[in-house]
Each structure stands twice: as structure tokens, then as C-alpha cells.
Amino acid sequence: MKKLTLFAGLALASLTVCAQDVPALLKAADKYRMSSDNMQVETQISVFNADGTPDKERRYTVFAQQKHQSLVDGGNQHQSLVLMQSPAEKGQKVLMLGDDFWLLMPGSQRPLRITPMQKLLGDASTGDIATMSWAEDYAGTVTGEDRCGEPEQACLHLSLSATRKGVTYQRIELWLGKAKHEPVKADLYVQSDKLAKQARFVMDKPAAPTAVTAMLLRDQLTNKKETQVRYLARKERTVPEAWLNPMFLARSPALE
Amino acid sequence: MRFAAVALALTAASSACMGQGAPEFSGQVRPQWFDQQANAAGPLAQATGLQPGIAPLPASYGAVETELRATGHGLGFIGTLQQQRREGDRLRSHAWVNELYGSHEAAAWQFSAGKKIVGWDVGYAFRPNDVVEQEVRRTLLSVTPEGRPLLMAEHFDASTAWSFVLVNPTKPRGQIGADEPALAARVYQRDGSVDWHGFARVGAHTGPSIGAALAWVASESVELHASLRLLAHADTLVSDASGATLARTNPWTPARTGNAAQALAGATWTNEAQLSLLAEAWWDGSALSDAQWDDWNARNRGLAALIGSPAPMAAVAGNLAWQASAFNASTNLRRANLFARLSWQFEKWQPAVDVLLTPADRGRVVTGSLGWQGDRVRVDAGLRLYGGPAEALLAQVPARRIGYVAATWSF
Numbered sequence: 001m002k003k004l005t006l007f008a009g010l011a012l013a014s015l016t017v018c019a020q021d022v023p024a025l026l027k028a029a030d031k032y033r034m035s036s037d038n039m040q041v042e043t044q045i046s047v048f049n050a051d052g053t054p055d056k057e058r059r060y061t062v063f064a065q066q067k068h069q070s071l072v073d074g075g076n077q078h079q080s081l082v083l084m085q086s087p088a089e090k091g092q093k094v095l096m097l098g099d100d101f102w103l104l105m106p107g108s109q110r111p112l113r114i115t116p117m118q119k120l121l122g123d124a125s126t127g128d129i130a131t132m133s134w135a136e137d138y139a140g141t142v143t144g145e146d147r148c149g150e151p152e153q154a155c156l157h158l159s160l161s162a163t164r165k166g167v168t169y170q171r172i173e174l175w176l177g178k179a180k181h182e183p184v185k186a187d188l189y190v191q192s193d194k195l196a197k198q199a200r201f202v203m204d205k206p207a208a209p210t211a212v213t214a215m216l217l218r219d220q221l222t223n224k225k226e227t228q229v230r231y232l233a234r235k236e237r238t239v240p241e242a243w244l245n246p247m248f249l250a251r252s253p254a255l256e
Numbered sequence: 257m258r259f260a261a262v263a264l265a266l267t268a269a270s271s272a273c274m275g276q277g278a279p280e281f282s283g284q285v286r287p288q289w290f291d292q293q294a295n296a297a298g299p300l301a302q303a304t305g306l307q308p309g310i311a312p313l314p315a316s317y318g319a320v321e322t323e324l325r326a327t328g329h330g331l332g333f334i335g336t337l338q339q340q341r342r343e344g345d346r347l348r349s350h351a352w353v354n355e356l357y358g359s360h361e362a363a364a365w366q367f368s369a370g371k372k373i374v375g376w377d378v379g380y381a382f383r384p385n386d387v388v389e390q391e392v393r394r395t396l397l398s399v400t401p402e403g404r405p406l407l408m409a410e411h412f413d414a415s416t417a418w419s420f421v422l423v424n425p426t427k428p429r430g431q432i433g434a435d436e437p438a439l440a441a442r443v444y445q446r447d448g449s450v451d452w453h454g455f456a457r458v459g460a461h462t463g464p465s466i467g468a469a470l471a472w473v474a475s476e477s478v479e480l481h482a483s484l485r486l487l488a489h490a491d492t493l494v495s496d497a498s499g500a501t502l503a504r505t506n507p508w509t510p511a512r513t514g515n516a517a518q519a520l521a522g523a524t525w526t527n528e529a530q531l532s533l534l535a536e537a538w539w540d541g542s543a544l545s546d547a548q549w550d551d552w553n554a555r556n557r558g559l560a561a562l563i564g565s566p567a568p569m570a571a572v573a574g575n576l577a578w579q580a581s582a583f584n585a586s587t588n589l590r591r592a593n594l595f596a597r598l599s600w601q602f603e604k605w606q607p608a609v610d611v612l613l614t615p616a617d618r619g620r621v622v623t624g625s626l627g628w629q630g631d632r633v634r635v636d637a638g639l640r641l642y643g644g645p646a647e648a649l650l651a652q653v654p655a656r657r658i659g660y661v662a663a664t665w666s667f
Contacts, residue, residue, distance in 0.1 A: 056604075056631050087632050087666035090282045091325070100449060100473065107400035108391075110375030113451050113471040115479050117526040165476065190528060191476060221528075223603060242412035246451065247419075247444045250375070251359070251366065 022140055022158060028181035029174075030133035032203070032212045033231070037066035040237040043129055043229060050224040059085035060129050063239050066136075067097075078137070079244050080130035093249045094119070094126045099166025101126075104249040111249040116166050127168025128197075128217060128229060134160065134174070137167050146175060148185055151206070154178040169196065182209040188217075195220045279328030286321045288397065288662035295642070298652030299556050303577035306569050311577040314655040317342040323354075323400060330359045332372070334400055355403045366410040373403040374421060376442055376455065377483055378469045381595040381612065382538045382588065384485040384518035385467040387457040388423050390434035394612070396623070396660050397636055404434065415446040429460040432491040432510060436460055449473045455485070462512065463488035478525050485518045490542035493585040498551060500558030502571045508581035516541035530601040534610075537595070540588040546616055549590070552582055553647050580654065589649045590614035604629050612650075619643070619650030637661040 041062045047055040063081040077098040084092040091106025101119050102111045119126050131137075140160035148155040155175040162170045171189035176182065186199040200216045203209035211234075217227040242248050292314040295301050303310050319340035326333045334354035341347045357370025373391075377383035381393055391401045407422045424437040431437065440457040455467035465487035472480045489512040497507035522536035544552075556579055562572045583589065597610035606627040613620050625638030640658045644651040 087282065088629060088634065090666065097446075100446075105398075107373070107398065108375050109373040109389075110377075110386075113378070113473060113479060113481075115473050115475070115477055115524070115526055117477040117528065118479075118524075118532070192528060194528075241414045245412040245414060245417055245444075246446060247410075247417035248412050 022142060022160075023135055025142070025156065025158065025176060025181055026133075026135040026138065026160075029176050029183045030135050032182050032201075032209065033132040034064060035211065035234065036236040038236060038238040039064045039132075040235050040239075041132070041231055042233040044232055045129065046228040046230070048226045048228070050226075055225060057086070058089065061085055062130055062132075063237065063243070064130065064132055065239060065244065078131070078133070081239070081243060082126055082130050094130070095244065095246055095249055096126070096130055096166075097244060097246075099164055101166070102246040102249060109250040111246045113246075116168075119168070128215075128227070131168060134172070137162055137164060138172060139163050140172075145178065148175045149177070153184075155184055156181075177209070180209060183212065190221075197221075279326060281324070281326050282667065283322065283324040284664050284666045286323075286397075286662055286664040287318070288321070288660065289316075289318045290396075291316045291657075291659040292655050293657040295652065295654055295656040297646065297656075298654070299559070299576040299579035300654050302556075302560055302563075303573045303580075306563065306576070307573035310570075310573050311580070314658075315343045315345075332357050332359070332370075334403075336400070352402060354400050357403075364411060366412070368406070368408040368410075371403045371405050372408065373401055374406065374408065374419075374423075375401075376453070377467075378451070378453065378471045378481040379483055379520045379522055379536060379538070380534055380597070381522075381536050382518075382520050382540070382593065384483050384520060384538075384540070385453070385455040385469055387438070387440050387455060387465070387467075387485075388421050394610075394623075396625075396638060396640060396658065397662055417444040418442075419444075431460075436462060436491070438462075459489075462490060477527055478523060480523045481520075482522070483518075483520045487516050487518070487542065489513055490516055490586065492542060492544070493581060494548075495552070495555075495582070497575075498555060500555070500562055502559075502562075502567065502575055503578070506578040506581060508578060508585075513542050518542060532599050532601070534597040534599075535595070538588075538593050540586065540591050540593070543586045543588045543591045544582065545591065549582075549617070549649065552579065555579065556652075583649075583653060589653075590616050590619070592616055614644075614648065614650060617648040617650075618645055619648030621650055632666050634664040634666070635662070636664070 041064060043060045043062055045058040049055050061083040065079040067077040067079050080096045082094040084090060093104040095102045101114045101116065103114045104111045138160040140158055143157050143159050146155050146157050156178050158174040158176065160172040160174055169188040170191050171193060173187040175184045177184055182203055183201040185201065187195055188197045188199060190196045197217045197219055201212050202214040202216065204211045204213050213231060215229040217229065219225045294313040300311055300313065304313055317340055319338055322337045324335050333356050336354055337351045339347060339349045353371055355372050357368050357372040359366060359368045374388040375386060375391060376388060377385040383393065388404060389401060404423050405426065407425060409420045411418045419442045421440045423440060424431065424435055427435055427437050429437060436459045438457055438459040443454045445452040449472060451471045453469040457465045465485055467485035469483035470481065474480050492511055492513050493508045494511040495507040497503045518540050520536060520538035522534065524532060524534045526532040559572055559576050592615050594613040594615065597608060599606060599608035609624045611620060611622050621640060621642050623638060623640040625636065628635045638660055642650050642653055642656055
């Protein structure tokens with residue numbers, strides 16, 4: 001009888017964990033990177049070799065926008081306009097509208113349709129830079145509780161699968177702080193279900209986190225390089241609808 | 257240039273008060289070396305063999321190009337300074353304005369005036385509907401093209417864009433190619449994974465043309481594109497000389513083609529390892545026909561047969577040199593063309609190899625290249641080889657081999 005009670009208790013505890021509202025957890029986690037639906041984010045990418053020596057550095061301005069549409073139309077859609085700001089890439093732009101992507105190279109003034117695979121090009125893929133939320137693109141379950149992070153803390157372990165094909169990672173194993181649901185770490189899997197990158201999230205105030213200040217990505221596919229994605233500045237900004245027209249890429253939007 | 261300055265002045269006043277962001281400046285400096293080997297075959301080689309110096313042959317050269325860019329307050333500028341020294345020549349400097357324009361928004365329309373790059377169409381190696389800029393394709397190094405003088409009105413909403421362009425408005429009606437005054441329009445419609453484009457153009461002397469294009473992302477890794485243009489006329493060159501008749505002046509003179517069609521179909525495939533394959537096939541009905549090229553080859557043979565005859569060798573050499581004019585008759589030498597490009601992005605390195613084939617005469621151009629991209633410096637090197645059977649056009653063009661190396665410092 002005692003065994004039966006223990007088993008029932010364990011099962012109930014497990015059910016309690018699994019029954020947590022995953023969409024609500026993801027929305028809570030998203031708030032640490034996207035405090036508003038429509039943002040302008042200044043991002044710096046620093047890539048380090050496996051031995052820790054600096055490899056390269058890039059700057060980006062990201063306009064991340066949420067397009068609200070009905071479930072019939074596919075639900076809410078991420079829209080991101082990424083402007084490359086570093087000397088080596090100045091003038092390049094990438095536009096992401098849900099699963100659709102365009103690239104503009106400086107000089108050509110001709111927007112070019114690209115595939116999701118072409119979007120992956122580069123150490124820090126454009127998807128890593130432009131994607132700052134999970135709630136709209138992933139569904140899954142809470143698989144259990146772990147200890148994770150530095151300093152170690154109680155975490156919820158979520159197994160997530162993409163709900164649309166255009167996302168950079170088709171599967172994510174995500175660990176959130178149990179108390180505040182801030183992102184702590186993630187394993188990111190590409191289409192072929194290979195582990196592509198492992199991510200760690202750096203919070204502004206570890207004891208009482210309010211925002212992610214950096215994301216550290218370790219490449220697991222090829223070169224074991226580490227990419228540091230630092231969020232230098234964030235502000236709420238809704239851009240005109242025309243800016244998200246692929247043909248508008250040939251124009252120069254005002255950054256403020 | 258004068259048009260660009262006037263148009264700029266007109267828009268500058270209205271744009272300056274719009275507060276369109278702080279001015280931004282950037283640019284690049286690119287030292288480069290091109291090693292060109294002149295072809296030992298073809299009419300130009302035969303001409304210079306008979307009479308050295310009768311026509312310039314491809315020569316190796318070194319150059320430094322400095323490009324400056326500035327945008328802000330509704331104005332845009334790109335300028336280039338080039339210092340070049342060809343083998344056996346002195347250092348020469350050239351400067352040109354790639355873009356100088358003003359933009360202004362009014363009543364949900366975007367207006368631009370000045371000299372501007374306006375690139376249209378969906379292809380890589382050939383763009384039949386690039387009717388405004390008419391950019392040179394398959395260059396060895398990525399270069400910023402020189403924009404066209406124009407007045408442009410554009411309207412954008414979430415998924416549709418309209419563009420109306422009056423290009424070369426102040427140039428004489430008789431100008432040819434990309435300098436021809438023309439009115440052009442484009443409509444763009446986004447439909448999920450498909451981009452649709454419609455084009456129309458009325459040239460001052462080439463008349464109307466209409467076109468359509470689409471780009472479709474068919475899967476995670478495959479993109480398909482196609483483009484079609486139907487045109488009333490195109491600028492070309494025709495020869496009124498045949499056989500071995502010696503002409504007194506260049507027999508290749510400007511002319512207009514009749515109705516013609518241009519069409520392209522292509523696909524790109526990219527995998528997770530960042531390996532990418534591009535394949536395109538196109539038809540250019542404005543290029544010289546196979547029959548015209550047969551006549552050209554026959555005349556070359558006839559003129560070559562005069563070598564050693566009592567005919568004046570200077571006249572034979574001149575006529576052979578004029579035969580090379582045919583290479584400038586249109587964008588493509590042959591009407592049917594096939595192109596493939598394989599490239600790989602591996603960390604900072606990008607090796608690539610591409611080949612252009614002309615099935616009509618089995619001519620080919622093979623290009624291999626290697627690029628390296630650092631934080632501020634990019635290094636490019638490559639080699640292009642022209643070849644094919646003896647009577648293939650690509651085996652008779654002025655250059656046989658072009659090697660290059662360039663370093664680009666961006667700021």
C-alpha cells in the first residue's frame with residue numbers, strides 16, 4: 001500500500017510538471033529578450049575560436065516585429081528586418097517574414113529571394129540574430145526538472161518542436177529557471193536532427209533577472225567556435241508596414 | 257551628371273527637413289591586379305599578327321579603386337576614384353559618380369531623382385527584365401555599377417510594390433543600350449513562397465517590351481526562378497559585308513532587331529554544409545542568330561585566306577579587326593546559353609567554380625575563384641579561361657585567360 005501511495009505521488013508530481021502551460025512558459029521566457037511585440041535591437045556578435053582567441057566581430061540592427069493575424073491565416077507571424085552595420089557587411093540587409101526570406105547585397109539594389117538553408121550561412125546565422133522568441137514557433141512538453149545554470153538552480157526542462165518549417169532550429173531542448181522562467185540554456189537541433197549549437201543565456205541580474213544581455217552559442221557541428229550575441233540596446237519601435245515589403249530593401253530606412 | 261546635380265538640388269531642400277536619420281558614411285579601398293592573356297586565335301589576333309598595334313589587345317593592369325558612400329537626410333551618394341596602370345602605359349586616374357540622388361516621401365509615394373542604381377529581375381547570370389540598370393553580369397569581382405539618371409516614383413504596401421521610372425530623361429533619343437531614354441514600370445506581388453514581378457518598358461527608339469518573372473522557394477533548400485521578356489526591338493549590330501570582300505569602313509553598324517523574346521529558367525540548391533549549386537539556362541532572341549555567326553566565321557576564313565595574297569595587308573588587317581565588333585552586338589554572344597555555379601561557404605573561405613556553355617558551338621567560359629572575408633579585409637583571387645572548338649565564339653574572343661587578385665579594405 002505504501003509503495004502504491006509513493007508511486008501515485010510520484011506520478012502526480014510528474015503530471016504536475018508536465019501539465020505546466022508550455023505556451024505560457026515560453027511567453028514568459030520570451031519577455032527576457034522581447035519585452036514588447038515590436039522592437040529595435042542593436043546586436044553585437046563576437047566569434048571566438050575553440051582556443052578562445054577572437055575570430056571576428058559584427059554589428060547588426062534588428063527590427064523585430066509581430067504581425068497579428070487570425071489563426072486561419074496561420075496565427076501571429078514573426079517579421080524581422082536585419083541591417084548589417086559592420087564595415088565588411090555594411091549595406092547588406094535580410095528580411096524575414098515568417099517562413100520567407102530575402103537578402104539585399106550592397107551595390108546591387110536588387111532584393112533576392114533566399115531559402116531557409118541560405119539563411120543559415122555564417123557563424124552566427126541570421127536566424128540566431130533575428131529570432132528572439134519561441135512562443136509563436138514552438139510547441140512541446142515539460143519533460144522534467146533538472147539542476148542547471150551558474151550558479152546552479154532548479155530548472156524546468158522543455159522539449160520543443162517547431163510548428164513551422166522556416167525556423168532556424170527544428171528542435172530545441174530548453175531549460176528555464178523554475179522560479180522566474182528565464183532562459184538558462186538550450187540545445188539547438190537543425191532539420192536533420194543534428195545538434196547544431198548549444199546556447200547559454202546571460203542575464204542582467206542573476207538573482208532577479210529582467211533581461212537577457214547575451215547569448216553564448218557553441219557550434220557543435222563543425223568548428224566548436226563560440227559566438228557571443230550581445231544585446232547592446234533595445235527599444236520599443238513599430239516600423240512602417242512598407243519597410244517589411246521585400247522591394248523596400250533597396251531603400252535606406254531611417255534608423256534614428 | 258548635370259541631370260543628377262539638378263535633380264538633387266530640387267529634392268535636397270524638400271528632403272533635408274524630413275529628419276530621415278543621421279548621415280552615415282562608409283566605403284572601401286581595393287587594390288587589384290588583373291593578368292590578361294590575349295587570345296592567339298580569332299580575328300583580332302589575326303589582325304594584330306598582320307599589323308601590330310592596329311587594335312588594342314587585352315593587357316594586364318593594376319588598379320586601386322576607392323569607393324565612398326554617404327546616406328542621410330533623404331540623399332544618397334556613391335562615388336568611385338580609380339587609379340589604373342596598364343602594361344606599357346602611364347598611370348591614369350578616373351572618377352565617377354555611381355549614385356547621387358534625393359528621395360522624398362509624399363502621399364504614401366516615394367519619389368527619387370538623380371543618378372541611381374535600380375536593379376530588377378530574378379536571374380543571376382542573365383536578367384532580361386533588368387531594363388533600367390542593365391547591369392553587366394558575371395563580373396570577376398563584385399563591383400558597384402554606375403547608376404542611371406532617372407526620375408522614379410514608388411509605392412509600397414505590405415505585399416505589393418509599384419515602381420515607375422523615367423530613365424535617361426535628358427539624353428538624346430538616339431542613344432543606345434542602357435543610355436536610351438525610356439519609361440519603365442514594375443509591379444511586385446508577394447504571394448507566400450512566390451514572388452511575382454511584372455515589367456513594362458517603352459524605349460525612345462526600341463519601342464515597347466513587356467516581361468514577367470517569378471522566384472519560388474520550393475523547399476528548405478531549393479529556390480526556382482524564371483523570367484520572360486517580349487520586346488519589339490533591341491539594339492544590335494549588323495554587317496553589310498560578306499565573304500572576303502574588303503570594306504573601306506567598319507561594316508558592323510548599329511541596327512534594331514525585329515520582335516524577339518528573352519527567357520531564363522534557373523534553380524539554386526543549398527545544403528546544411530553551406531554548399532550551393534546554381535544552374536540557369538536562357539534564350540536571348542536579341543543576340544545574333546546562328547546564321548549570322550556562320551556568315552561571320554565564313555568571312556573570317558575568307559579574310560584570312562587573303563593573307564599572303566596581293567591584297568593590301570593593312571586593309572586585310574583592318575577588316576579582320578572590325579570583325580571583332582560583332583562581340584559587342586548584344587549582351588549574349590549566342591542565343592542559347594547554359595550556366596552552372598558551385599560554391600561553398602566554409603567559415604571565412606568561399607571557393608567557387610562556374611561554367612558558361614554555348615551549346616550551338618560548344619564554346620565555354622570556366623571561372624574558378626577563392627574568397628576570404630575578415631572583419632575589415634576581403635581577399636579575392638581567381639582565374640577565368642575562355643575556350644572551345646576553333647570556330648566557337650568563346651574561343652575567338654580577345655582574351656584567352658584572365659587571372660586576378662584583389663584585396664578590399666572596408667571602412
